[in-house]
Amino acid sequence: MIAPSARPNRMPQGLAVGVSLAVHGLVLLGLARLSFAPSPPSPAPPKTTVLLMPSLSAPQPQASPAPAPVITQARQRATMQRAAETPPPRTDQPPATQAAPAAPTAAEWAFAARYPLKNSKGYRYSWGQQVRSMMGTAVAGPDQGHVRFRVEIAPDGRLARLETLWTTSAVAEQRARLAIEQMPPLPPTPTGRPLVFERTISFTPDASDGPPVYRDDCLPDPPAFRNPFVWDGQGEPPRVTRVPAAATVADRTTEGLSMEECLKLLPQDSLEAEAAQDRRLRDQWDSSILGR
Template sequence: MSRDKNFTALLLTLALHAGVWLLASGYPFQHVSPPQVPKTAEKNVFLELIPPPRQPQPEPTSAPPTTPITASPPDTGLAAPIPSPSPSPDHPRASMAAPPPPSAEEWAFAAQYTNKNSKGYRYSWGQQVRSMMGTAVEGPDQGVVRFRIEIAPDGRLTQLQTLWTTSAKAEQLARQAIQNMPPLPPIPTGKPLIFDKTISFSPFANDGPPIYRDDCLPEPPVFRNPFAWDGTSPQVVAAPTPTTPMDPQALADCLRQLPKDSIEAESARDQRLMDQWGASKTEKSTP
């Protein structure tokens, strides 16, 4: 215990001697601030924007024509018709001349071809009508008309019905051509010929010759929904109708009538397939 007191007294003695020595040596205890950097004088710069000299403007020679203000038509709730663009010298209207009428050889073939509901006769009849309608010009008169036709066994027209049309002018020209058709050969089957025919009066479409090589193949079965139900009768899943093979004698007669397909028929078939799948609408790049 006495040893701890002696050690504390020794520390106090040393601290007092150190303080006396610092006071005697003149050690500064006050706070000394760092020297300040002299400030530079600020200069104010004023900028004046001078506009460029005004250029003399030429005097107008004449006053521009004014468009008279007309009252807008009353709103009837119907969309206004879009006017067709007028042809310009740089873009003249497209046109397609009428195809030639069927030749005597084509009518002779049509008068003896009985396959597919007298397929050759129906094509020659449509070609005869289109050849008498004249040149098709791009514009509001172009269009398509579809008829239902009935021709007597001796070749006389007995019924003509318009199913639909996209151009009144095309229907008018087609009906006028049908009324002025020359006498036609008899129907090859000896029975009335009833069929639907589309006549295209357009500079961008042409009814090419048909393909005959597949006319002797059996008709594909007509699809009917096997799950169709009227809601009251018992539900019965209808079985698909099997394809009936053609009689050997009928098949031989059919094959005997088949002509050799022409290059024009092949080209027309390829064009129809391209139009069906949209390949002909692809724009070709020009160099």
Template sequence: MPDRPRTSMAAPPPPTAEEWAFAANYTNKNSKGYRYSWGQQVRSMMGTAVEGPDQGVVRFRIEIAPDGRLTQLQTLWTTSAVAEQLARQAIQNMPPLPPTPTGKPLIFDKTISFSPFANDGPPIYRDDCKPEPPVFRNPFAWDGKSPQVVAAPTPTVPLDPQALADCLRQLPQDSVEAESASDQRLMDQWGSRKTGR
């Protein structure tokens, strides 16, 4: 029985000039649009991903200077030396990037997936002006030495009216592709009762 052909996925197109223009001005959620476009630019330059031992995922910590220059690239972890090598080569050959949206250094972690079974779809922006949910901390955690105190939950703090207005002005209309990608991420995370995943 002949071997079946290996699954492959072509590299996605790089961000358009319009997408970079939006990313360069979107300040919400640690410049979310810029971070997404940066990852899309890298993946587009890595080429076709083919099923097999070379596929994998790499996670970087990145720092971008206010003028768009890369100032730090650190590999946090990787599942494929080939994926890491291709990603680093793409990053070295990236075209000049626009300045960061805030005019300050942009520091973030980014996972690049080099796989025929995964695609980093566009993010959803509609909830970016909602307050951050409180971080859960076990109120009963105790080190066994200090006095026992039940920690009160941290209240959610909404944006002040001016900050909310500035945030809402930046929100784009989410695309069908972004909605579909969000739904797929939820399906991958939680599975489907109908399919038993």
């Protein structure tokens, strides 16, 4: 008995084609899914914080100061020689001057001799005007200045005492003393008693001493300020007591005259007197403002 020959088992041709098509379909389907699948979102870039800092530039080296020029002795001598040879600048403008005021008239001296109010106010003014009128013209320069005297006039009008309190110019003091020695005879004092007062003579081109104002001379003097706490350190300290303001007013300012009699003595103030009073008040206020 002959055995059949061994042959390999072959897959039917139709089945093989079907398997091949199925495998290719699966491959194509996988590729289609991979191509049309949405790509995952890309991760957001990390946030960075930027700090604005001032630029710290390197400090610039400071230039060293230029050395001071060396002035030799020869150069200094030459400079001094040129300064000595250079003539001073010429000034065509003359220095300021003020002519001597007119001396009091006989009528003004007659009024001063009978006006006793405020320590013979008219007599004191006329005396100062007489002295200044005899001193001559004041010229701006080293000779100008002021001098203040303490004066005592005897009841008959003679000079009893003359004392210099202070002065800013020896020439002004010398001129004033010479004028006082050469003064004409003066009338008697209004009160018949010695007249003691202080007077400043201004020998300057800008002096503005004018006639006084008499309209308030019948009013009592305001109380003078006295510090009640002043103590020289010897003995017991003073006891502070309050004094009424009315009791400090001296009634002797009117020399025992009634108000009606006093008002009859007052002269009519001139425009020059009013202008001089305004200047004195303005100078007083200006000096107080500058002293603050």
